[in-house]
Amino acid sequence: MTIHNISKENSILNTFISEIRNVNIQNDSMRFRRNIERIGEILGYEMSKSLNYTSSTIKTPLGKCDISLSNNDIVLCSILRAGVPLHNGLLNYFDTAENAFISAYRHHKHDPESFEIIVEYLACPNLENKTLILADPMLATGQSMVATFEALKPFGTPKEVHLISVIGAQEGIDFVKSHFDNKTHLWIAAIDDKLNDKGYIIPGLGDAGDLAFGKKLQQ
Template sequence: MHIHHISQQNSILNTFISEIRNTDLQKDSMRFRRNIERIGEILGYEMSKSLNYKNTSITTPLGHCNIDLLENNIVLCSILRAGVPLHNGLLNYFDTAENAFISAYRHHKHDPESFEIIVEYLACPSLENKTLILADPMLATGQSMVATFEALKPFGTPKEIHLMSVIGAQEGIDFVENHFYGNVHLWIAAIDETLNEKGYIVPGLGDAGDLAFGQKL
């Protein structure tokens, strides 16, 4: 798996990351969602440099010009509900992409510090020979990303896979790397070192879904 750690180079991306981490600024849910969306736009732009292009002739009012245009058939899949703002950011740049959505959540049976990933809802077009972008803003344990990919397998074999995350823990990245093979890329804004006993990223930012859309019952 190829890992692209985008915040290793200084850019305006770091401003958006700082704001979604900041306990004062992240209380503004509209601002939080917009910052996740903007991070998605940056990740999408960086990823676009690795895709395939075809030279195409365009007619202008004064003549013709040749330009290299994207030729990948993209399917953008996000994990509900936290993935929606990230999905929107990516869709702002890949506006002809097909879309897939899946619900994947942590189910705690008895021990609050252990859980399994439950997938209940899935809507997806064919993935056969297409470019799959799998977006989940928080790559903590990596189990949600892997469970989502397993659920998508009946829809076909993608030509290439791009994983998109805003913040990830090294443990989760290692877990994902051990479960994805072939032409797979991880595009991630920031990498944190550890998880706490409940499987949340430290220092992280908290619960991205709650910050974006309000607390769950």
């Protein structure tokens, strides 16, 4: 798997990352959602440089213009519910993409420090020979990303797979890398060092779903 850590180079992305992490700013849920969306736009732009392009000719009011346009058949799949703002940001740039949605959440059976990933809802078009973008803002343990990809397999084999995350822990990235082939690309805005004993990224930003949409009752 090829890892593209966009934060290695300074850009306006740093501003949006700082605001979603900052406890004095992140509790503005509308601003939090918009920042996640803007990060999705930046990651989508960077990812677009790796797509396939063909030369096209378009007609303007004053003549003709040659330009290279992407010819990828894209399916954008996001993990509910935290993935919705990230999905919107990517969709702003890949506006002709087909869309898939899946619910994948942590279910704590007995021990609050251990969990399994439960998938309950899935809506997906045909993936055969298409470009799959799998988006999840927080790549913590990596289990949700892997479980989602496994759930999508009955819908066909994509030609290529791109993973999009806002913040990831190195442990989760290593886990995902061991479950995806070498042709897979991970586009990520920031990589943190570790997880705490509950599987949350440190320093991270907290629970992205709660910050975007409000706290939920635990199951």
